Amino acid sequence: xxxxxxxxxxxxxxxxxxxxxxxxxxxxxxxxxxxxxxxxxxxxxxxxxxxxxxxxxxxxxxxxxxxxxxxxxxxxxxxxxxxxxxxxxxxxxxxxxxxxxxxxxxxxxxxxxxxxxxxxxxxxxxxxxxxxxxxxxxxxxxxxxxxxxxxxxxxxxxxxxxxxxxxxxxxxxxxxxxxxxxxxxxxxxxxxxxxxxxxxxxxxxxxxxxxxxxxxxxxxxxxxxxxxxxxxxxxxxxxxxxxxxxxxxxxxxxxxxxxxxxxxxxxxxxxxxxxxxxxxxxxxxxxxxxxxxxxxxxxxxxxxxxxxxxxxxxxxxxxxxxxxxxxxxxxxxxxxxxxxxxxxxxxxxxxxxxxxxxxxxxxxxxxxxxxxxxxxxxxxxxxxxxxxxxxxxxxxxxx
Numbered sequence: 391x392x393x394x395x396x397x398x399x400x401x402x403x404x405x406x407x408x409x410x411x412x413x414x415x416x417x418x419x420x421x422x423x424x425x426x427x428x429x430x431x432x433x434x435x436x437x438x439x440x441x442x443x444x445x446x447x448x449x450x451x452x453x454x455x456x457x458x459x460x461x462x463x464x465x466x467x468x469x470x471x472x473x474x475x476x477x478x479x480x481x482x483x484x485x486x487x488x489x490x491x492x493x494x495x496x497x498x499x500x501x502x503x504x505x506x507x508x509x510x511x512x513x514x515x516x517x518x519x520x521x522x523x524x525x526x527x528x529x530x531x532x533x534x535x536x537x538x539x540x541x542x543x544x545x546x547x548x549x550x551x552x553x554x555x556x557x558x559x560x561x562x563x564x565x566x567x568x569x570x571x572x573x574x575x576x577x578x579x580x581x582x583x584x585x586x587x588x589x590x591x592x593x594x595x596x597x598x599x600x601x602x603x604x605x606x607x608x609x610x611x612x613x614x615x616x617x618x619x620x621x622x623x624x625x626x627x628x629x630x631x632x633x634x635x636x637x638x639x640x641x642x643x644x645x646x647x648x649x650x651x652x653x654x655x656x657x658x659x660x661x662x663x664x665x666x667x668x669x670x671x672x673x674x675x676x677x678x679x680x681x682x683x684x685x686x687x688x689x690x691x692x693x694x695x696x697x698x699x700x701x702x703x704x705x706x707x708x709x710x711x712x713x714x715x716x717x718x719x720x721x722x723x724x725x726x727x728x729x730x731x732x733x734x735x736x737x738x739x740x741x742x743x744x745x746x747x748x749x750x751x752x753x754x755x756x757x758x759x760x761x762x763x764x765x766x767x768x769x770x771x772x773x774x775x776x777x778x779x780x781x782x783x784x785x786x787x788x789x
Contacts, residue, residue, distance in 0.1 A: 397624060397625055397626040397627075397630055397787060397788075398562070398563040398566055398567070398622055398623075398624065398630060398631045398632075399622065399623050399624070399625040399626065399627060399628040399629065399630055399631075399787055400559070400620045400621075400622055400628065400629045400630070400631055400721075400725055400784070401477060401620075401621045401622065401623045401625060401628050402474040402477040402478075402620065402621040403473075403474065403618065403619070403620050403621075403722055403725050403726075404469075404470035404471060404472065404473025404474045404577075404618070404619045405470055405473070405616070405617070405618045405619075405719070405722050406445055406466055406469045406470050406616050406617050406618075407443070407445065407614065407615075407616030407617075407709040407712065407719060408427040408428065408443035408444060408445060408446070408614055408615075408616065408708075408709050408710060409424060409427055409708060409709055410427075411469060411473075412473050413726055413729075413730075416726070417726050417730060419708075420705065420708060420723060420726070420739050421737055421739060421740075421759075422759070423708065423739075423740040423742045423759050424708065425600055425707060425708060425742060427443065427446070428441050428442065428443050428444075428600060428612070428710070429441075429442060429444050429446070430442075431444070431582070433584075434582065434583075434584050434587040434588070435584070435587050435588055435591045438591065440587060440591075440596070440613075441597075441598065441599065441600065441612055442582055442587075442612065442613050442614060442615075442710060443612060443613070443614030443615070443616075443708075443709050443710030443712075444582060444614070444615060445466060445469075445615055445616060449462065449465035449466060449468070449469050450465060450468045450469055450472060451465065452464055452465060452468060452534070453538070456534060456537055456538060457520075457522075458522040458524040458525070459522075459524050459525060459530055459533070459534040459537075460520065460522075460525065461499075461500030461502070461503040461525035461526075461581075462500070462502050462503060462581045463496065463498060463499050463500050463501075463502070463503075463525075463531065463579050463580065463581045464500070464525070464530070464531060464534050464579070466579045466580075466581055466615065466616065466617040467494070467531060467534070467535070467577070467579040467617045467619065468538075469617065470577065470579070470617040470618055470619040471535065471538070471575075471619045473619070474619055474620075474621055477621045478490075478539055478575055478621055479539070481572070481573040481621060481623065482539060482540065482541065484572075484573075485572040485573055487540050487541055487542045487543070488542045488543050489543055489571055489572040489573070490539075490541045490542075490543045490571060490572070490573050490574065490575065491541070491543040491544040491545065491562070491565050491570065491571040491573075491574040491575070492532045492535045492536045492541055492543075492544070492545045492546075492574070492575045492576070493532065493544075493545075493546060493547075493548060493558045493559075493561045493562050493565070493574060493575075493576045494531040494532040494535060494547050494548070494558055494576070494577060494578060494579065495547070495548045495549065495550075495554030495555040495556075495557060495558035495577070495578035495714050495715065495717065495718060496528060496531050496547060496549060496554060496578060496579055496580055496714045496715070497549055497551055497552070497554055497580055497586070497713045497714030498580045498581055498582075498583050498585070498586055498713065498714065499525070499526055499527065499528050499530060499531060499547075500525030500526045500530065500581075501526065501581075501583040501584075501585050501586070502581050502582065502583035502584070503521060503525050503526070504521065504525065504526045505583060505584050505585065506518060506521075507520075507521035528547045528549050529546065529547050530547075531547050531579060532545045532546055532547040533545060535575055539575065541575065543565075543570070543571050544565060544570060544571065546561075548561060549714060550774050550776075550778040550780075551713070551714065551774030551775040551776060551778055552677075552711070552713055552714065552716050552717065552772055552773065552774035552775065552778075553717050553772040553773065553774040553778045553779060553780040554578055554713075554714035554715075554717065554718075554774070555577065555578030555618065555714060555715050555716060555717035555718025555719060555721070555772070556717025556718060556720075556721060556770070556772040556780040556781075556782055557636070557717065557778075557780050558576045558577060558578055558717075558718060559576055559577075559620065559622070559631055559634075559717075559718060559721055559782060560634045560636065560780065560782070561574075561576070562574035562576035562620070562622040562631075563622065563631050563634065566622060566623070566624050572623070572624065573621060573622065573623045573624075574621075574622045574623075575619065575620070575621060575622075576619075576620050576622050576718075577617065577618045577619035577620050577718050578617065578618055578714055578715040578716075578717065578718035578719070579616070579617035579618075579714075579715055580615055580616070580617075580712050580713040580714040580715040580716075581615045582613060582614075582615045586613070586713065587613055590611070590613065594610075595610045595611055595679075595681045596610050596611060596612070596613065597609050597610035597611060597612055597680065599612075600612055600707050600742075601679065601680035601704075601706055601707050601710075601711070602680050602707070602743045602744055603676065603678040603679065603680035603685055603704040603706065603707065603741070603743055604676075604678070604680075604685055604689065604704070604741070604743060604747060604748060604751060604754070604756060605680075605743045605744050605745075605746050605747065605748060606746050606747065606748040606749070606750075607744055607746055608680045608681070608682060608685060608743075608748070609680075609682070610680060610681055611679045611680050611681055611706065611710075611711045612680070612706070612707070612710045612711065613710050613711055613713070614706075614709050614710020614711055614712045615710070615712055615715070616709060616712045616715050616719055617715055618715060618718040618719050618721075618722045620718075620721075620722075620725075625787070626787055626788045627787040627788055628787045629724075629725050629728045629729060629784055629785070629786065629787065630784065630785045630786070630787045631721075631782060631783075631784060632663075632664040632666075632767060632783045632784065632785040633660040633661060633662075633663040633664025633665075633666065633767075633769075633781075633782070633783030633785075634659075634660055634663055634780070634781070634782055634783070635655070635656040635657060635658065635659030635660030635661070635662075635663060635779075635780070635781040635782075636656060636659065636779065636780050636781075637652040637653075637655040637656045637659070637777070637779045638652070638776070638777050638778055638779070639651060639652030639777035639779065640776060640777045641777050645683055646683055646684060646687045646688075646773060646777070647687065647777065648683070648686065648687055649687070649690075649691075650687040650688060650690055650691030650694075651691075652773075652777050652779045653677075653687060653688055653691040653692075653771065653773055653779055653781075654691040654694050654695050655779070656771070656773075656779040656780060656781040657691070657692070657695040657696075657769070657771065657781045658695050659781070660769060660781040660782065660783050661695075661769075661783070663783070664767065664783040664785070666767060666783065668695065668696040668697060668698075669696075669698070670766060670767060671696070671700050671766065671767055671768065671769050671783070672700055672701075672736055672763040672764055672765070672766035672767065672768055673700055673701055673702070673703075673724075673727065673736060673738055673757070673763055673768040673769070674692065674696075674699060674700050674701075674702040674754075674768070674769045674770070674771070675702070675703065675704070675705060675720045675723060675724060675739075675768070675769070675770035675771065676688060676692070676702050676703065676704040676741075676754070676771055677704070677716075677771040677772055677773045678703070678704020678705075678706055678741075679704075679706060679711055680704070680706065680707070680743075684773070685748070685751060686750070686751065688771065688773070689751040689752040689753075689754050690751070690752035692752070692754050693752040693753065693754065699754050699755060700755070700763070700769075701738055701755050701756070701757040701761060701763055702741070702754050702755060702756060702757060703738065703739050703740060703741035703742075703756060703757040704741060705719075705720060705723055705739050707741075707742040707743065708739070708742060716772060717770070717772030717780060717782075720770045720772065721770055721782050721784065723739060723770075724768045724769075724770050724782075724784045725784060727739070727768060728765075728768065728784060728785070728786050731765050732762075734764075734765060735762040735763060735764060735765060736762060736763045736764070736765055736766075736768070737762055738757040738761045738762065738763055739757065740757055740758055740759040740760075740761070741756035741757050741758070743756075765786060766785075767783050767784065767785035767786075768783070768784055768785075769781060769782065769783050769784075770782050770784070
């Protein structure tokens, strides 16, 4: 049995979102607060032009031998996995396929492809020939990754709404700490689809403009898509997943607990697990959806958990709310911060909004463009439907 106190290093990362593909494209655009990559879709919600953060350009095709998994969601995931293919292959050679695991978070899986197949059935009387149920089932994402890399250890998908990606990393750390795996491919992917966009539209939480978190003028979220993939190992260096905090308040199917009790608990538990005091956190990535209810809940919860919160920002005005991928994506942004220090300081992603802060919100200091902080652990929040809350602390590892 492996020592549970051993490190959990996020040894390699691949990422795809509206800002680009890979760290070289995404990191400078993130720091610049680049909001130029949103587009309008007319086909997602009937009678509505929807502003979304879509991944542009072609995606890598799923290999022919795995054609049952061929859907946009898995192609997004593949685009991130290709960036760390060498590291995954090296881990498989070092540890053996049975000592590697796969944990993937998602909330939409291949729904967009299923929608297209059903449209074809309504028009022609038969499903699209390329459609397979493996594209649609939640477990398909993790099975696809396992078959792609020949991994025979634990393989499963997590779907806890908008905390799915964060919880995939939590599960990876647990598999390593328990000695079940020596390395875990973990991450998340979600693609835009009509089912999700119509659902959020009916809930009246989608804005007609780019989301505007913490503003007095905020009126909803902006949807996005993307994927992120990590290789988690038991190394002590690199970027460490140092602390985790989870809660499940089950306040409402879609609305957060207005008091933010579950969110506060997750942050406090993450600090406790990381053995850190609140003042030791250099930066907080907010869940920051820009909906009236989320921001009114999250800001006071942050103040209660920290007393004096660190510089904070929501990165959803740059990549949209990527739903099940959001927690993993935002952990990836923290990974980029810790891996790209300058002059011994962290470079902070700016909080992009109209500057009209809501005075009714508890005061959380919002990071501005060009802001820096000391190199120290950082935190990211993910809060999902049904009260599925997850907070992660990432920290620089031993050199």
